[in-house]
Amino acid sequence: MEEIRYALVTGGSRGIGKAVAVRLAKDGYKVLINYVSNEDAAKTALEAVREAGSDGELIRFDVADPAASAEAIQAWQSKHPGEVISVLVNNAGIRNDNLMMRMNYEDWKKVIDITLDGFYNTTKPLLKGMISNRWGRIINIASLSGIRGMAGQTNYSAAKGGLISATKALAQEIAKRNITVNAVAPGFIRTDMTEDLPQDELRKMIPSGRFGEAEEVADLVAFLASENASYITGEVISINGGLYT
Numbered sequence: 682m683e684e685i686r687y688a689l690v691t692g693g694s695r696g697i698g699k700a701v702a703v704r705l706a707k708d709g710y711k712v713l714i715n716y717v718s719n720e721d722a723a724k725t726a727l728e729a730v731r732e733a734g735s736d737g738e739l740i741r742f743d744v745a746d747p748a749a750s751a752e753a754i755q756a757w758q759s760k761h762p763g764e765v766i767s768v769l770v771n772n773a774g775i776r777n778d779n780l781m782m783r784m785n786y787e788d789w790k791k792v793i794d795i796t797l798d799g800f801y802n803t804t805k806p807l808l809k810g811m812i813s814n815r816w817g818r819i820i821n822i823a824s825l826s827g828i829r830g831m832a833g834q835t836n837y838s839a840a841k842g843g844l845i846s847a848t849k850a851l852a853q854e855i856a857k858r859n860i861t862v863n864a865v866a867p868g869f870i871r872t873d874m875t876e877d878l879p880q881d882e883l884r885k886m887i888p889s890g891r892f893g894e895a896e897e898v899a900d901l902v903a904f905l906a907s908e909n910a911s912y913i914t915g916e917v918i919s920i921n922g923g924l925y926t
């Protein structure tokens with residue numbers, strides 16, 4: 682009997698996360714779609730996963746909440762004894778832009794809690810299973826902001842920069858167990874998150890002349906999740922239409 686492979690995508694209900702869920706489904710993964718509030722979108726994402734020829738389930742928790750994250754993952758594990766989530770895509774993230782001069786502490790903290798702590802809260806409970814299984818893939822969705830820093834995004838740049846460094850550190854800890862840890866750093870991708878941005882203005886700065894599509898990021902994530910990417914770990918791979926190299 683063929684082994685069932687499970688992937689967990691945080692923030693899998695919309696945008697890049699949804700595209701990743703669908704792409705991994707095409708590769709035969711059963712996909713656990715995490716979300717926090719938008720249940721309708723999460724259900725639509727699950728439908729899309731099924732249309733892609735696989736199956737999955739919704740797993741609601743706030744990645745910023747360590748106890749809730751651990752509990753939800755533990756509850757899934759109890760219902761699936763002997764099964765391992767072998768691919769984790771840490772994708773949930775928010776932006777809340779403001780100049781540092783005007784940024785209040787809540788705006789700083791919320792972005793860090795979801796975007797950076799979310800990595801810890803979801804990765805920690807899954808590591809043991811991957812280590813025992815001696816195979817795993819952890820893919821963190823970072824950002825161009827985490828590489829070069831962006832004015833108006835000190836909170837988001839700090840969170841994504843932290844996520845990149847955590848990627849490099851964890852990769853070294855678990856490489857011998859056949860677990861790779863990589864980061865993907867998108868530039869401007871057309872999703873709800875970038876809906877309010879002046880696309881016509883911004884695309885003039887992008888050598889490719891356009892925003893990227895979520896599916897393009899998903900293809901890169903799927904490659905990093907594949908067996909073919911076994912020797913790539915601790916890397917940050919940009920996908921930004923040539924915006925910054």
Ligand code: NDP
Nearest residue numbers: 692694695696697716717718719744773774824870872874
């Ligand atoms: P969207 O705003 O389109 O979707 C965000 C997703 O994250 C939703 O599924 C949302 O769930 C989920 N989410 C938000 N907060 C939490 C939380 N506390 N716990 C669990 N899930 C949560 O974002 P994008 O698809 O654009 O972005 C995805 C990732 O890619 C983010 O990390 C972002 O920083 C990064 N990125 C995006 C870029 C872009 O141009 N779009 C560029 C570079 C990086 P719900 O539906 O329930 O709200």
